[in-house]
Amino acid sequence: MDFAMIFFILVGALSVGAAVGVVTSKIAVHSALFLLVHFATLAILYVTLNAQFLAAAQVIIYAGGIVILILFVIMLIGSGPMETRAAYRSWVPYAGLALGILMLAGVSLTLLQTPAAPIDPEANQGGVPIVVGLTLYSQNILLVQLAAILLLVALIGALLLARRPKPEESSTSNLRS
């Protein structure tokens, strides 16, 4: 077993452990922190796969944006120990378990059926910023623009939801951002 393999096993175990922590911890903020650890270890794994851009994007978007928003919301609405509804509906955990096993089976079936082909050197370069940029803005430009329109729609929707029906704007309404 070489160095890279040991590293992968260590980081992977940490990642899986954090993922388990997300669903098992009783306090919402702890779950969010485990999620943060999970995202960070995923980013490390991306770096080992030579996908630096993906790793940086993972940290910027998920760790720097989404988990902070989750924490923000938890702090705004308050968080005691969670008394989830799911605890009363006893079938929910089993349904989740079954779905998880199904998904694992699907993924491993696909992996086993695909013959082990030599890795394309072009694809192995996939995480370097220049390659990502060139691919995104030449081949996939339509998808990028579609995503942009989707985000714009979400933005306008949020504006509509946040707008008050009153025509005159009071100065304090600027606070809600």
Place this chain on the structure above:
Amino acid sequence: MDWFELIVIPTIRSLVLIVVLLTGFAYLTWYERKLLARFHVRYGPNRAGPFGLLQPVADAVKAVFKEEVIPNHVDKAVYLLAPALALIPALIIWAVIPIGKGFPAVADVPIGFLWILAVAGIESYGVILAGWSSNNNYSLLGALRSSAQMISYELPLGLFLISILLLAGDFSLVNLVEAPRAWWEWIWLWIMFPLFFICILAETNRSPFDLPETENELVAGFQTEYGGIKFALFFMAEYINMITTSAIMATLFFGGYRLPFGIGGEIMPWLGPFILAGKVVVLLFLFIWVRASLGRPRYDQLMRFSWKTLLPISLGYMIITALLVVFFK
């Protein structure tokens, strides 16, 4: 590449960097107190050693030997984790900052720019978690203010960084420093510098944007429940952040470890770290000058300034930069 090159050398480099930064932090507190005293027409620390130079040592000893108090009502794990989470980003951002020709940073990765953005993104965790885990209304208010403020000012900051990136055309910070720039590029960059500096002040929670810890409304904000060495860690995080952001600004706007017009640097490459340090000291003076001169705005003024003034300006700046790059470069 064997384990020696992979582990031992980066470890030694990181240790040297950390020792230098911690010493820098200690003397930054002395520098700030001395300067503030001069602004107030006082003497400042002058009892411990000549010119009060031993004052940081005395402060450090005091912080270390204070009793370790952990209040009963806190979430203990997160409470102890928060100061570390505040300090770590301030240190690891140095991994990519070029400190001199022939003195490579700990890691000269092709995504240096993105690393700065990523670490800036996780910088707010320490403050948010400290406020939440303290289980105290003042702390929580400070944490909420801090997260809202940091998220708001990250947007114009990111857009300004994108503009610099457009001009540089490269993610690597070493190339950014080494690449020649046309005169109009420098001027265009410097026009933006005051706005960038405002964003940096907000990101580092420095006065006049120190609303997360306003002592006259929120006791001490997110750090109310912290004492002794744990408080010192937050203090350290804030000051090392000042040094770090000064180094980033020196790298992005003022040529990093190079002298203007390419003097000297080629002949004596070992001067690089000292030139960078000199630029950092000048920029730190700016931080302290602002603190001594300006009052704190109200919270809604702070948020409105970010969303209604800085964000549109930064968007416009980015568009014009893109046009300039397309037509003149």
